[in-house]
Amino acid sequence: MNASQQKVVQYLNEALASEQALTRVLQSQIAMTPRGSYRSGLETHLGETRDHAARVGRRLDALGEGSNPLIAVVGFAENAIGQALALGKTPFDLLRGSGGEEKVLKNAKDACATEALEIATYTALERLARSVGDDQTATMAASIRADEEKMLGRIMREIPKLTEAVVGADVTGNGSYDVTTTGAADAVRDAGEATKNAARRTTSAAKRTARRARKVPGVARVEGQAKGAVASAGDLAIARYDSLTADEITDKLGELSQIDLAKVDSYERRNQNRTTVLSRIASLRGDEPWAGYDELTAAEVQTALSEGDDERAKQVRAYERTHKNRAGVIKAAEREHSNA
Structure with a gap:
């Protein structure tokens, strides 16, 4: 492989790392975004992003250099890891602090920066490929860049609407964010429907279905948070919850699974919002020894x-x-x- 090909391969690996990081970012953002035009745009772009990664991977194969994680890390580690750390957090953890409307707006602003980085990445790749006579790579880069430019324009058109939602929630007290309509809540409902269908066949099959779903890292916490958003005190794993003091509740929290901790966290924030209870939950929430352990x-x-x-x-x-x-x-x- 000559020097020009090596440089094209380097840039292709950087682009692939970028697409892989963006896939995680989009999944996280979709999980906390309620149904509507903005989430539809994110879901469409997630499909495009996966296609982009596949196209870049095929081009690397054609050049005799399949996806090489080591090259990608050398060429693009800071950007890829930066995106993952900035945006790829567990979606319902992001709801702590300001309201859901503002978190969605902040995610949209971050998404603009991410799309700008993608555009710059493919602009550089196209120019490099043209300069060394690799027209196939250049054409692919231009096509993908067009998708990223389209997505950036779509997000920019959503920013005013998302900002109005923040004004409604934080200024006029007319919030619109509904956790039960987010991507994560929809996924929980879908999993629940699958479990119900399995239960109609046999109880044991239903239990296996639920356990399989909860063996996916992060699903247990998201499920608990979504259920807690609409739960009553009687739905919690701590009996007579509303009649207990903060100290009495904190004494019982250690017995709960990650799902039940998430339910209590969400319920407490909607009601008394006591710092002692929430701090104790925060200290207990963490990774199980392996996904599905609490089951x-x-x-x-x-x-x-x-x-x-x-x-x-x-x-x-x-x-x-x-x-x-x-x-x-x-x-x-x-x-x-x-x-x-």
Whole structure:
């Protein structure tokens, strides 16, 4: 491979890293955006972004240099990681602080910056490819750049409407953000419908469906947050919730799963919004030892521990001590750790 081809491959890998980061960003933004024209635009562009990544990957293959993560990291690490850290957060964590309307607006402004970066990336790639006589790469880059320019224009047209929503919520007190209509809530409803259908066939099938859904990292928290947004006190895992003091509630939080913690968090924010309760929830919310862990019985956890994974045993022991604190599970974890 000559020097000109090597440089084209470098730029293609940078473009691929950018598309992969943008895919994660769009998924996160869709998850917290209510139904409407802006979310429709994000969903359309997510499909385009996946197509862009596939096209860039095929071009790399044609040049004899398939997708090379190491080259991508060298050429584009700061931008890709920066995008992921700035925008690719768990969507309902972003709802803390200012209201949902303002978070959607801030995401839209960030999306403008992201699209501008994409446009610059493909402008540079097209010019480079033309300069070294690679017309196929140049044509592809120009086509993808046109999609990014179209998306930037669409977001800019949405900014005034999103700003008006912020004014309604934060100035006139007429909020419009509805967590039950977001992409995450829709996904939870879809999963719930699938579970209901499975339940009609057999109860065991329904349980397997629910557990499979919750084994996807992040789904448990999003499900709990969405349910908590519309829950009553009677729907919470802590009995007589509204009659308890903040201290009484915080004493019980350690027993809850990540789903139930998220439900309580959302309910508390809609009602008394007590700092002591919310701070304790924040300290407990975190990754399970593995996705779906909270759905398992003590016996099932002990079976998993018997596989002899020392790192897993340490994670289980630490998690159990701050959460359910099941003596049998902790002893099994300690035993596996000492035997490793």
